Amino acid sequence: MKLKFKRLRKRLITLLVISLLVFSLFGCGTEEAMDEQDVDLIDEAEEQVEVVRLEGGSDDGYPTPYAHYSRGPGAYKMNLIFDGLLERDEDGLVLWLAEDYEVSDDGRQYLFTIRNEVKWQDGEAMTAEDVKFTFEYSSEHPMVRTRVEPDEVEVEVKGDNQVLFTASEPNASLLYNLGRVPIIPKHIWEDVENPEDYLEEEAVIGTGPYRLADYSQEHGTYRFEAFEDFWGPRQNVKAIEFIPVSEDIMAFEQREIDLTRIGTDLLPRFEKQEGVEVVQRPAFWGYRLRFNMQDNAQLEDKELRQAISYALDLEDMVERDARGAGVPGSAGILPPDHVMYNPEVKNYGQNLDKAEELLVDLGYDQVNEDGIRYNEDGEKLCFDLFVRDSTIRLAEIMNEQLSELGINLSIRSEERQTHDNRLHNNDYQLIIHGGGGWGGDPDYLRERFMTSTDDEEYVDTQSLGYENQELNQLLEEQRYEVDQERREEIIFEIQELLAEDVPQIALYYPAGYTAYRADKYDGWMFMFDHHSLTHPKLSYLTRE
């Protein structure tokens, strides 16, 4: 009897330990009470928010125009410190460091009048000289995101506060690009030989609304503080902090961060929560499948790429990978939300019969015991597909869809830095590249699809081994076309060519949801061509 008791007790203890484990793993975070003691952070008299905390924890580089990482989070952190001549709001370009600008009738000359009384964060005055210096210096040392190519423009200072840019050719996207170059102080940078390695405190002195107060590369944390002598609209937020969080949604629930991305399944939860606003992001970010046609003769066949396009069910990808929050890719690359999107472009849709027909015509008419298709030379349709570790599920969906057709993918996943290096070194057969900027000036099509030159600059974006003379010509033409209507026609035509050639496949543009604590801060805005609320500096400034 006693023995039985002992055993029973033993079993009970075991059970208890297991259930304790269960609760310690799952109990936390499911239903936490709101932190009622959260101090009211809004200063009534000034109506300035003390601090807005955002998800950080991954290093985006030192926020100078030369040392930030090329992805959006790095570039836009730098943008809080450095101003351009123009800025972007909900509808388009707005004046920023430039007080005014004039474009000559032939579209080649841009005269910017620079604002007076703009101060650098070290107290020096900013002048037209600094603007001239920035353009000259950046044509010698290209910035991480170079917008204006060397020799594309000549810069001169006119009078006290005017700068004249003269382009060698009229150029449709030049105004946009000129306006976005971050202006750097001449008195700091003129003696810097290697701007990429210049990581001093002075390197982060700009004219922007925020100063870098703290940065830790190891922890991926940043703290930006409002610059008191900022020339422009008053900052609504005194400090912006990027802090590491283990789980962003949990951190949001616990009020550690003030804004987070949420999945479709969480909409009902956050939509009814008081003080929380939910907005859907515009679809200006996208996943695309890129082919390395240069090193893979098989991929050079247009029909194979078309067959892949026919085999993919992009709607299913949106449904499963993004839980429905996204827009299927357009074969013409430009997303449907883009101002120059061509709705008439060839729509592939999933059509396995058509795909098979194309492959059989190409000679891939035999299937081996593993279900892999091959031609009479024994060339199999097997490819390595590289993805970022966060994109594995999308790759698995793609693999499932392509395996129907007898195309086999080996999925290789890597973390962000390795993945980006691979993109840069063109070390892949197929790669899923997720990135932003799809809403920008359609001149990016030229960067992506114009026949590769030895130009270092576009090495990340070019389609390797792809060549279409007709397309090249159109891409060149649209660049110099200043008549908007005519340019739109050309861009429409370019999209049709791209849809036919399939040099890459736009998989889908995620249009997920962002939730933020409106009771703490609600000044968030989207720029007209960008997908993020936290990137624009106008999100943190007083608006009229």
Next chain:
Amino acid sequence: MDFYPKVKSAVNYFKQFSLSGKLALIMILIILLIAIFAPCLSSHPHQRSSGSALTPPDGEHLLGTDDLGIDLWAQIANGARISLMVGFGTALLAALGGGILGIIAAYKGGLIDKILMRLIDIMMVMPDLPVMILLAAFFGPSLFNIILVLSLFSWIRPARVVRSQILMLKEQSYIKSAESYGASSWYLICKHFLPEVSPLLAVSIIRLSGRAIVAEAGLSFLGLGDPTSRSWGLIIHHALNFAGIYYTPFWRWWLLYPWLALTILIVSLAFIGRDLERIVDPRLGK
């Protein structure tokens, strides 16, 4: 009948197990059977979707589906193969390798012993998880590499245990007399040392396999396993990567079942290890 006594002694061994040990043995047996017959046990494939995404458990999908619509029961059943293979593969490799090194160190003594002992000291102070992550990242994600990397960090314990046992054994008179009759080292290792330390090694294997299974799940969870395999750690990894899974009902099957499977396996191994240790070393039994 040579067979009968063996069964009888196996039954005798089984009788020596405590209740929890017996339960654990049965659980392991069940998991083993599930792993072996995985393809027959589930009507759905474990590599591709067979229903709509994230359906809760029902008659069609016993344990529901994950975000790609892949049947979870099929994944867990097939994942058992990976977990067991990694667990026992690593443990066998480490216990045998470590055991042999331990025997050599103890029997040969001298310089070999010194070098091996210093190597063990170094391995002991090395923080294993960070180094494992580094190695796994370096060798690239694959099941075989994971087994290799895990073994690299698991041979120390068996090596030390076996060495001390052999140090004691080699002073025994029957070993001495075998030596004086001209027995070679190899003969001694095979005929005397290995049989003597095999119970100890068995305990090590059980202990190590539990550790290895957790480590595999951990490495997979960190994204260092084969990204498309369906190991339990990877199912948990994908589930936890689903944004805000705790605020959705999905964790009740997508996260809970693989976790439960993992826990049952580990706890069972721990119970068996404890009982085995008691049986092998009678001093602990009292």
